[in-house]
Amino acid sequence: MKIDRHIHRQIRLQHLLFTALFLILVGLLAWLSQRYYTEWDWTAAGRHTLSEASRKVLRTLEGPVTITAYAREDNQLRERIRELVLPYQRSKADLKLVFVNPDLHPEKVRELGITMDGELVIDYRQRTEKIHDLSETALTNALVRLAGSGRQKVVFVTGHGERSPEGEANFDLGRFGDNLRQRGVTVTTWNPVKEPKLPQDASLLVIASPRVTYLPGEVKLLKQYLEKGGNLWWMAEPGDLQGLEPLAEALGVRWLPGVVVDPTGSALGISDPTFALVVEYPPHPITRNFQNLTLFPRARALKRANEENYIAVPFLRSLPRAWTERGPLKGEIRFDPDQGEQEGPLTLGLALTRERGQDQEQRVVAMGDGDFLTNTYLGNGGNLDLGLNIVQWLSHNDRLIDIPAKTAPDTQLQLSSLALALIGLGFLVLLPLTLLSAGLLIWWRRRRI
Numbered sequence: 001m002k003i004d005r006h007i008h009r010q011i012r013l014q015h016l017l018f019t020a021l022f023l024i025l026v027g028l029l030a031w032l033s034q035r036y037y038t039e040w041d042w043t044a045a046g047r048h049t050l051s052e053a054s055r056k057v058l059r060t061l062e063g064p065v066t067i068t069a070y071a072r073e074d075n076q077l078r079e080r081i082r083e084l085v086l087p088y089q090r091s092k093a094d095l096k097l098v099f100v101n102p103d104l105h106p107e108k109v110r111e112l113g114i115t116m117d118g119e120l121v122i123d124y125r126q127r128t129e130k131i132h133d134l135s136e137t138a139l140t141n142a143l144v145r146l147a148g149s150g151r152q153k154v155v156f157v158t159g160h161g162e163r164s165p166e167g168e169a170n171f172d173l174g175r176f177g178d179n180l181r182q183r184g185v186t187v188t189t190w191n192p193v194k195e196p197k198l199p200q201d202a203s204l205l206v207i208a209s210p211r212v213t214y215l216p217g218e219v220k221l222l223k224q225y226l227e228k229g230g231n232l233w234w235m236a237e238p239g240d241l242q243g244l245e246p247l248a249e250a251l252g253v254r255w256l257p258g259v260v261v262d263p264t265g266s267a268l269g270i271s272d273p274t275f276a277l278v279v280e281y282p283p284h285p286i287t288r289n290f291q292n293l294t295l296f297p298r299a300r301a302l303k304r305a306n307e308e309n310y311i312a313v314p315f316l317r318s319l320p321r322a323w324t325e326r327g328p329l330k331g332e333i334r335f336d337p338d339q340g341e342q343e344g345p346l347t348l349g350l351a352l353t354r355e356r357g358q359d360q361e362q363r364v365v366a367m368g369d370g371d372f373l374t375n376t377y378l379g380n381g382g383n384l385d386l387g388l389n390i391v392q393w394l395s396h397n398d399r400l401i402d403i404p405a406k407t408a409p410d411t412q413l414q415l416s417s418l419a420l421a422l423i424g425l426g427f428l429v430l431l432p433l434t435l436l437s438a439g440l441l442i443w444w445r446r447r448r449i
Helices: 005-035 052-060 075-091 106-112 136-148 174-182 216-227 245-251 383-394 417-448
Strands: 065-070 095-100 119-124 127-131 153-157 186-190 204-208 232-235 253-255 259-261 275-278 294-297 302-304 311-317 323-325 347-355 361-367
Touching: 052 075, 052 136, 065 075, 075 095, 075 136, 119 136, 127 136, 174 186, 174 383, 204 216, 216 232, 216 245, 232 383, 245 253, 245 361, 294 383, 302 347, 361 383
Parallel strands: 065 095, 153 186, 153 204, 204 232, 232 361
Antiparallel strands: 065 119, 119 127, 253 302, 259 323, 275 294, 311 347, 347 361
8 A cells, every 4th residue: 555645644643642642641640649559468468468457446547647756867777667657657648757866856755755766656636655566566556545535534532642643742643644634634633522423424533542541421432433333543552541441341452561672673773672673464454565664662562352343363563582571671671471471472453343234344453552653753664654554444445456466477498408409400500501502502503504
């Protein structure tokens, strides 16, 4: 067929039109890739994909989330954090990751209580959570706590010399109260003499180390609160229970006489033997994945008296070398079983539960120390984190999600020496010789043509 000028012009127009349409298609694909994306995780066990539980939590978070990583200029650590947060950012577009070098911002690090390189601080609606463990489980559970905050109301009993959540004295719990408020928890006080009725919508009631005896009518109000299924956190110091013996009897808890003495502190530079150290924790939701050291000054041990009403589970225990000292805390202090002293491990905290109707569980925590949360000792070890965990558990805000570790099966190939030798011989000798022979054969045949 003869191609004249008219046909040639049509062919050129077709080429131009094809090129224009092709460029438009590429542009549309680029635009769509910015608005929509599809990804496939071909790794075994889906190691780079968020679990459905994590995605469900992200869907409940309305508004931006900021994750600040306090990590030094360590590419390996920062890359590990990026890999952890990236799947969350894919599921939630307004989740932002910011890196801060803690060496350049020491004041901010002290203010936030950052204790380790790579610690994450999650901010959501003026509430914060910190995590040390760089895992999906830890990050998702922190988001769960942030999503559930704002409906908790913690009421501290006052009027008997208790530690105040608003006080600034060393004895008080002002800093702990501030931390609760930063996490969206409503903190109020209640004086049973001034207000015979407990504030409404209380998530839990806190009795923080009273120093003045309760009146019988006040004890009656507390018992009524328990009978109605209220959650309680009771911290008692060595000595008198200040008229709360009927409450202890109702809970089935008995505080042991004496002060817990722990010689372990001397090895850490603590001269006062009445500082009890806890480094290992019995299994319980309060201490799940909790690995920080906690410090309890002048603590008192306790034990289960009975389990008629409540199921009691220890969640804090001293080291075996500790004991309950009933003598003077002067000079050389020794364990004396003849004086009724008991050696460790001693229970410092009990978690009590009982069923209150269908899908309703009443929760109580009884502890033999309240100093660990005071303004003086709150920053020691994991004291703050432990206190926050107790509040979360008592407020039924413990929807902690156990996400199984995503490990790829058969990531290592175990071969015998013979198999390795055959593979090496095949790839290093036989395959190159075969390719060389084929090339020579083709060259020889072409020369004959």
